[in-house]
Amino acid sequence: MQRGDRTVNAYRNGQSVSPMLSLSQSDHAGRRRTAVRINTGSRMLPAAVLFALFALVFSGCAPNYDLLNLTAPASVQVEQFSPEAGLCADQFITHDLPHITTTVDGIIRMYEANGAGVAINDLDNDGDLDLVLGNYDNPNSIFWNLGNLNFRQEPMPVGRTRAVTAVDVDGDGWTDLALTRVGGAINFWRNRGAELAADAPGRFVQEFVSGLAKPAYAMDWADLDADGDLDAVTASYDIGLLTELGNEYLLKDEAGVYIHWNEAGEFRAQRLAEEAQALAIALWDEDGDGRLDLLVGNDFALPDQFWRNHADGWQLASIFPETTHSTMSFDLADVDNSGRTALFASDMKPPDTNPETMRAWAPLMEAEHPPLPAGDPQRMENMLLVADKDGAFRNLGRDRQLDATGWSWASLFGDLDQDGQLDLYIVNGFAESTTFAHMDDHELVEQNQVLRNTGGRFERMPDWGLGSERGGRGAAQGDLDGDGDLDIVVNNLRGNAQLFENRLCGGASLQVALRQPGSANPAAIGATAFLETPAGRLRRDVRVTRGYLSSDPGQLHFGFPAETQPRLLLIRWPDGQWSTVSGPAPGQRLTVSRTDLGQE
Template sequence: MFRNDGNHFTDVTDAAGLHDGIDGYGLGVVASDFNGDGCPDLYIANDFQGNDYLYINNCNGTFTESIAKVTGHTSRFSMGVDAADFNNDGRPDIISLDMLPPDEEILKTSATTEGFDLYNKQLQAGYLPQFARNNLQLNRGNGKFSEIGYLAGVAATDWSWAPLFADFDNDGRKDLFVSNGVYRRPNDLDYIAYISQDAVQASLKDTITAANLKLLQKMPQIPQQNYLFHNNGNLTFTSVGEAWGLNQKGFSNGAVYVDLNNSGNLDLVVNNINAPASIYRSHAREQNGNSYLTVALKGAGKNTAGIGAKVIVKATGVSQLLEQQPTRGFESSVDPRLHFGLGKATQIDSLTVIWPDRRYQVLTNLAVNRILTLSQSDAAGRWTYPRPATPRLFADITNQVRVDFKHEEDTFFDYNREPLMPHVLSTEGPRLAVADVNGDGLDDFYVGGAKWQPGKLFIQQKDGTFRASNQPSIAADSLAEDIGAVFFDANGDGFPDLFVVSGGNEFWGKEEALRPRLYLNDGHGNFQ
């Protein structure tokens, strides 16, 4: 990170708390105020093994890396990235692109990078779960993101580079453009088999010759169309690229949106490898008549474009947020003018600009279908960002109630023995069962264990804490993996007995470890 000190830049990477990761290749970066405190944060997309980074701005020149805290998983080969409030809830969301093919033939003829055992070792080494598909992170407003790429219908767009959120049909909802294409496919299985031949490998062992370089020409080329997804307004998107005229095949990477002819429509400029750039003119307003507003910002001092400003537009009951951060997608910078699609609105109820120094201005009852220029010099006051409330329905009281149990899964890898299984069968526990096993009017519970970990029975005490109950009969069956448990009165004596189902995929020729077990209760919480 280089700090602009006016007439020169100073390297403040270490002082700012940014990592210099040796196991990742940064391909994308976007700035956005993800936590709503007025300071722009950073999302950095890393290709290959290294985690993506999400740096939360501490508002004092330093950042705190928080990707594992705020997300459950990310894309694996993260390329381009964009951040915008696509569902109009006032919170910026994130999309990072990867290379999952929607075409079944390409998918099945492409090599993968790792097996399940290596994936687990990476988790054990502290890496975040990563999956080779586009990740759409929905900002929940409580310091957490939910990944909804499959739900939204945008998970698979092949070898993709630049994602751009923008309202291309002016209906008030941000759509999604994705540039797509890799010039040569080095992970094609047929190509890998070809260059793995002994004769080919022997020719490569000493020096690289002109004949060797011709091997690159044998690497497959598959031109692809770019993608455009229409925002349906319900957290899902519909692919409309073909219908909207993006039917040119090629190998695209960088892309920007810009209103080239000031028509109120966002046009597209797309870079193509070994081919001229593509320019797509939008005819949206000619076809649907939707309204728009373009906002041009004039910042004070040397920040002439007002980088870091926020604009909130309210019309017809809908509130839209845009941030003045032109660097988006993949190695590209979009039109610095902010474009709002307004649907059938005939007037803007209010427009609020919050400048980087927190001065602000509010305008009301504005006309639509025009370019509005706003100057920071006209702003006043100081905008106060509310501290985001984080109401919690539940509180973790594990330590207070003294439940001393940690599920410890064994390291068996199903796919080493049965690589065509659709999912693993060795990690189906733990399971819980609840009952008053000793008749004191308080609920007790049983939690099942994995292989070589006996299940435990916890007896509730009058003060609300729990005590682990010594159960020799249960401990004797620690070889079994518990995948189901239920209390019921098996023998009709009025006391809840415990029935445990055994499972797992580790046991080959060990039927005794797969038998279900019934433990009878003596009425005092002792089981045989």
């Protein structure tokens, strides 16, 4: 089927679909799909064997490839992509999207300033990544990717959206949409792709999901009890609920942090905390016991809260020497390729001490942010929290010059220049009618920041073309034009959303999509992939939520210098089993599918 001939599905209520939107300035090569399949072995890889394999590869010795037969059975489908020569610009190219997140009258009052998120994922299983952008007063938008940066926009009913996640909740192999709303519970849209012909209308239908009824602002999804299906974590934004609902919010007593356990498609809520000011949630295995732990990032003076996921239940723990004061977003990554996962948390701090900058910030700092008491672990600045070999965390934000980037919202790691190091992109700016009444249009205008990773340290790259001043909130990354590198989408407030097309043309890449057909977690949320290269080991994790109220596709991106020949791809599946692929080549997109969990 030719993508250009595909009819984008309209909603059940008959809302119209906009004409095709073309962002491309010239033809893109895209991908060549091939039917190559490679079958791996059929047994779990023992820890001792895995350690030996890591040691052999990391020491530069040739590994014994007989070991690769000791894996979970899987197949590999290979697609080739090749960047088009002549499209390089040594920067990102900006494209406006016809989507504006705004309020009824365009005036931003109080917590309307928080904006909405964005999700990138393949919603119609055609191999191209689609976009979903939340909105406040206007409808949300789906941008169906027709290839070569051509999109077709479709309005999605119901606005007042905060978080946007694209995740296969019911495990049918089609990505659903779960959104949080101002003053309400999760708004769930089921993808009916398994029931429909490719060009049939009614792709998404809004449904009530039993048990997902608590007020939610931040949200994430993962298999928290190792039963094979996806559970949900939600946290409320209490000051927003109080503003929106008043006494009703106080009387209901339903706010806070919840685990929603998935029990055969119905959810059972477990309350972990009775209050929250959550703008961000992070799930990762902090202590290496095989269970995902939980960090909730709170706004204002309510400290962030961390729970360890023990066999006998969730337990609050204090593991960070310092935390952000008004946590806006989280992202997790191995920033120095050391094998240690670092946590980046964004906050608010003037990006410089220029007189003009300080005049803009001073009234806010004096009125709303008095000095914190001595001994308080909270700091109003970004933090990069890294654990040492003994598991103790240190804040390296100031040392790496990441502490002050402005009024920061979304923060995302990604290898933008494909040199094997994860760079950092941060979205900035603020607008609100009282907080910045002293500013033109009540807005603090700041540039977004991109910081290039030079080996664990970072340098600002103003020439990369990512310094937009649109006042962004949510952001996500993905290869939207099929050329192998990471593009960026930002959902701005009071201005057009933007797609930043990556034309840096640096290095090479390998993309990996993990699949578990026949399981209740087809997209392998919670899996980890390691790519062994002559220069070292790269790690990527399959997660749903990243940054601020947004979600990336599960398609993993490994960048590396152009001359690099990867040696081995190792995959740790959510159930702890391992699969391996030897000799993956640059310029490939691998779809690795388990074959022991059901039929493909």
